Amino acid sequence: MIVDLPETTVSAVAKTLVKVREEGGAVALGRVLTLIIATRAEVMEEAIDAANDASREHPMRVIVVTTAPDADPRLDAQIRVGGDAGASEVIVLAASGAAASNEESLVTGLLLPDAPVVVWWPDNPPTAPAESPLGRIAQRRITDASTLPQDVDRVALLGPSYSPGDTDLAWTRLTHWREQLAAVLDQPPYESITAVEVQGADDSPSTGLLAAWLKLKLDCDVTWHYQPRDSWGEGIKSVRLTRASGDIVLERPEPGIAVLTQPGQPDHELLLPRRTVRECLAEELRRLDADVLYGRVISDGWAQLGPAATAQR
Structure with missing residues (x-):
């Protein structure tokens, strides 16, 4: 089932979600976490597909956030449950203008109560994920150094910005x-x-x-x-x-x-x-504690590798 909510509010989205669950018999019981996907409209469906696939192992609520700060102010939403959302509930929020100015306020009223929060940036992550508005409310923060911006030197930036709970799918692929x-x-x-x-x-x-x-x-x-x-x-x-x-x-x-x-x-x-991406995302959602080894690799391991071992192109 898909319910479109053009020019809406977060409160209206939350009320509609409850109504959809009651009418359709879908329940939030058994959802183990909330996954927030902060992404661009161009890659949104691919990210949702990956989350739906991972949700068969980790039932969850998925909140997808796209923002367009320079557009006219409005909030459009879409709710997907049942077959259209795998084992998840998917809430898509497209915020523009002033409505896009505070990502944290967009999702706070939609989080599952007493459940861990994971944020995933499929591409273009913030420089310091843990200090971003969405990163501050999450136990785990997932980035992917193999995506935009396309630059292998991004690996060198993972250590300085690292906080416990951060991980990157370039590491998971290993x-x-x-x-x-x-x-x-x-x-x-x-x-x-x-x-x-x-x-x-x-x-x-x-x-x-x-x-x-x-x-x-x-x-x-x-x-x-x-x-x-x-x-x-x-x-x-x-x-x-x-x-x-x-x-x-x-x-x-x-x-x-x-x-x-x-x-x-x-x-x-x-x-x-x-x-x-689906395999890597599912693996990262299996653990909600900090990946200590990843933290050591991008800090101590990378520092020991030294500038003499930089890439020979």
Whole structure:
């Protein structure tokens, strides 16, 4: 069910939501959190689709906020429940002019009572998410350094602006890479890693984050650089771990497939596709406490990586 509310108020939206639930039999019981999506109209539906998919694992209320401060003052809203919202209730708020001046006041009356609040910026996040109007009311704040503004140097800005509760989907995309590498190092021979090389696409912030994680965990020389666009399309290309008995290489010869090469063992082919936004969002919603390791990687790990390991374009 979709209910459009043109030129409305937040109070009217809240009353209509209660009415829709009562008439349609939908209830808010079982909703575990409120997810606020602060986005642009151009990417709004894609973000809603990702949230709806994640809501099958995490039933929630989704509040989508788009703003146009320079337009005429008004608030348009839309309520989606039932099949049009997956396992969620979706409230879309399009605020313009003076109505867009205070994002916090737009959502405060629509939050689920006594439930955690998560804010997600699919692109163009504030410089310091925790200090933004929406970030101040949230337990978790999700950004994505791989989206607009398109600049891999954004990774360097994650540490200075970090507050407990912040995370970035460029980090979440590394989960399977980190699992595979950790599994390899848990097997004999238990030799120290003396050097690491990480390669990835020229627009992949995850490349630098993986290098910073390896630097933090292995405390050895780590180099990283980007593959030209015409040789590798997206994401991480390869990781090479050097130790006395020979190199361990985890490399994707093509997107989605990785080959693990180890001394004295046959090569292993692994499924290692680039993770979707839906998968990453669902993973981040599984934990509402601060990701301490992420905080250490973007601060200590990145600092230890040092300016000598900057990208070679």
